Amino acid sequence: MFHSGSIDLHRTFRDRDDESWLDILVSSLRIGEIDGVSMPGFPAEELQREIHGHSGEVSLHEAHAFFREVKSYAAFAGRPIAPHRTLLDFGCGWGRMLRLFMKDIEPARLFGADSTSRFLQEARRCNPAVNFLSCELVPPMILAPESLDYVVSWSVFSHLDEFLASRWVEEFARLLKPGGLLMMTTQSRRFIGFCAEQRLKRASGIRLDHPWHEACADSFVDETLENSRYEAGHFLHAASMQPPHPLSHYGEAIIPRGFVVKRWGHLFRMIEFLDNPVRLPQVLVVLQKPG
Structure with missing residues (x-):
């Protein structure tokens, strides 16, 4: 499934605070081994910029901001991030977000999904410790019902149309355990x-x-x-x-709060609709499956 180095990474860094973890990841841009642990690699800067519009340390800081919000709202909703939880990053690109969670969740329980094969190829090359899955433009995925604790999705629902967005929200309702969380971003007004x-x-x-x-x-x-x-x-x-x-x-x-409540309220209850550019450049929508 994954090499022993991924176990070492989780065990070595799981007690570090989130700011120290960011410093470690930034250092890994230049240093391949930290504290005796082989760190995940990075794709070419051109590919990073193609996906995010930026690369390197800037991209890690943006990912870390999202990571901190996910952790905070997971704890607030009574589903704190923990090693035994299972998380899917939908629209994972080269796997940027998932490496943030390797400190807190066992790598074998981390999944990334994307529909672009060359992004997945780079993701697997850079970080074989976690699971990268190919998905089609429309659901379903190959994962079992009620197999996930969290679905996170950064800057994907800021691009999909109403049809696809709704199909994927329905799919995540199928995949999440009762009480599971969907945390995604969209553009603000x-x-x-x-x-x-x-x-x-x-x-x-x-x-x-x-x-x-x-x-x-x-x-x-x-x-x-x-x-x-x-x-x-x-x-x-x-x-x-x-x-x-x-x-x-x-x-x-751009997905308004009113649409989320009206169209997806039968699947999820809204925990938060965070529209604060000081904290995140996009709106964070936090939804919890009843249970």
Whole structure:
């Protein structure tokens, strides 16, 4: 299943506090072995930037901020992170988030899922200690019902359309144990204004920093309409491509609190809808399966 080094990593670092753990992971960018433990590797910076828009230490700090919030809300909801728990990172990319949890959860109980095979290839190469699974664009996954304590998903539900988002939320309701937690992020209402800023820059002749900013500039172009739809609790999505292109399900997404409660409230109870850019750049939605 996994090499003994993964056991050593968990045993060696499980008692470190979260800030020390971040320092260790940042050091692992340059040092392959720390305290006698072989650390997971990293993919090329180009691939990291392709997924996150940044790489290296910046990406680790962003992942750590999400990790801290997940731990905090898990404890608040009565399901504290512990070695025997089982966690799935949905849309795991190269496995950035999962390595944060290797300190607190036994690596064999950590799963990552992604639909992009070359991301998974890098994830497995960099960190063979945890389990990386391929998934299709739509569910189901191969995992058993009620087999997970947590599903976490960073910056995936900020891209999926209403159809796919709802199908995956239903799938996570199937996979989570009673009392299990789904913790995912989406864009905030402020993102409508961010897209407008990118349009203004482009119209002023300013070169946009990243191809994603170009996509943002083409998204949510009627600010008044989109703000009204948000107020009414509608799922907002600006598709990258038009149907029948397979990427028509992908784009930029903003999910209001009202939509979560109305459409998914029969599956989960809402623990938190955290919209605080000081703590996280996206909205954190924390949902708990009844039980």
